[in-house]
Amino acid sequence: MTDEEIDRPQAMKIRQGIQDAMTYSLPDKKFSEKNIDLVEIDIELDNLGWNFHNYRILNLTDIHLGQWINPEYLDELIDYVNTLNIDLITLTGDYFSYVIDEYLDALEKSFKKLKAPDGKYGVLGNHDHWMGSQKVRDIFNASDIFDLSNDVVTLKKGEDSLNLAGVDSCTVCADDLDKVIANLPPNIPTILLAHEPDFAKQSSQTNRFDLQISGHSHGGQFIIPKFETTPFRGPNSTKYPVGLYKVGNMTQYTSKGLGTNSFRIRINCKPEITVITLKTSKKHKILIE
Numbered sequence: 659m660t661d662e663e664i665d666r667p668q669a670m671k672i673r674q675g676i677q678d679a680m681t682y683s684l685p686d687k688k689f690s691e692k693n694i695d696l697v698e699i700d701i702e703l704d705n706l707g708w709n710f711h712n713y714r715i716l717n718l719t720d721i722h723l724g725q726w727i728n729p730e731y732l733d734e735l736i737d738y739v740n741t742l743n744i745d746l747i748t749l750t751g752d753y754f755s756y757v758i759d760e761y762l763d764a765l766e767k768s769f770k771k772l773k774a775p776d777g778k779y780g781v782l783g784n785h786d787h788w789m790g791s792q793k794v795r796d797i798f799n800a801s802d803i804f805d806l807s808n809d810v811v812t813l814k815k816g817e818d819s820l821n822l823a824g825v826d827s828c829t830v831c832a833d834d835l836d837k838v839i840a841n842l843p844p845n846i847p848t849i850l851l852a853h854e855p856d857f858a859k860q861s862s863q864t865n866r867f868d869l870q871i872s873g874h875s876h877g878g879q880f881i882i883p884k885f886e887t888t889p890f891r892g893p894n895s896t897k898y899p900v901g902l903y904k905v906g907n908m909t910q911y912t913s914k915g916l917g918t919n920s921f922r923i924r925i926n927c928k929p930e931i932t933v934i935t936l937k938t939s940k941k942h943k944i945l946i947e
């Protein structure tokens with residue numbers, strides 16, 4: 659699907675104007691790790707080989723660069739991410755909001771700085787398509803980020819394997835799950851990157867994915883204390899808007915994301931960096947001397 663064929667929201671120009679006005683109306687937002695929710699979760703996968711036990715995946719999503727998050731903030735955030743002890747980085751879309759050209763260089767510079775021993779893998783979000791998917795894919799290329807849109811890679815450690823798959827944004831109908839499944843090596847634990855969390859309804863039904871990682875919702879930008887959920891749910895994030903879910907046999911994790919859309923309001927809903935530590939469900943490591 660080309661960028662010309664994508665359905666864009668009405669009044670795009672007005673949204674761009676509002677973004678500019680909002681971003682320039684307040685003093686620069688400074689990065690501080692105190693204002694970030696570093697969410698560390700363990701997720702057990704069936705049949706995960708011992709070589710991937712304690713494997714650490716860091717996910718960043720919904721940066722919305724230029725809408726409240728400025729390039730300096732992102733640069734400092736990336737410096738912080740590089741201090742965390744992780745194996746691999748995943749990126750689940752919406753790097754831009756309604757303005758792109760002014761921020762292309764800044765995103766590329768920050769993404770080039772991102773470091774992970776086993777590499778960086780990403781998919782696109784609906785905003786990336788609205789703004790120009792090729793521009794985002796060019797940044798991926800320049801920053802050594804593997805574009806997992808409707809694609810699969812298989813990671814190997816010793817005799818163990820782990821599939822890492824991705825679907826393109828379903829909001830703009832760029833998802834092609836059939837293509838992913840056709841290329842998915844069987845009988846290997848599999849993680850799916852999907853920008854929109856409610857894609858879990860489709861992906862879980864295939865019984866081919868153990869974990870889906872998503873963003874898109876920003877946690878509704880308001881989380882009800884004690885209930886840890888949000889009443890504010892947009893298209894494709896009505897069922898699984900924030901946190902951990904079990905959908906059929908699949909685990910769904912929805913991050914609160916880093917940026918904000920529309921108003922700069924987050925109540926009980928800090929921007930999030932997620933670190934997922936994979937655990938094997940195998941009970942014993944049998945050592946043969």
Ligand SMILES: [Fe+2]
Pocket residue numbers: 752783784785853874875
């Ligand atoms: Fe989104």
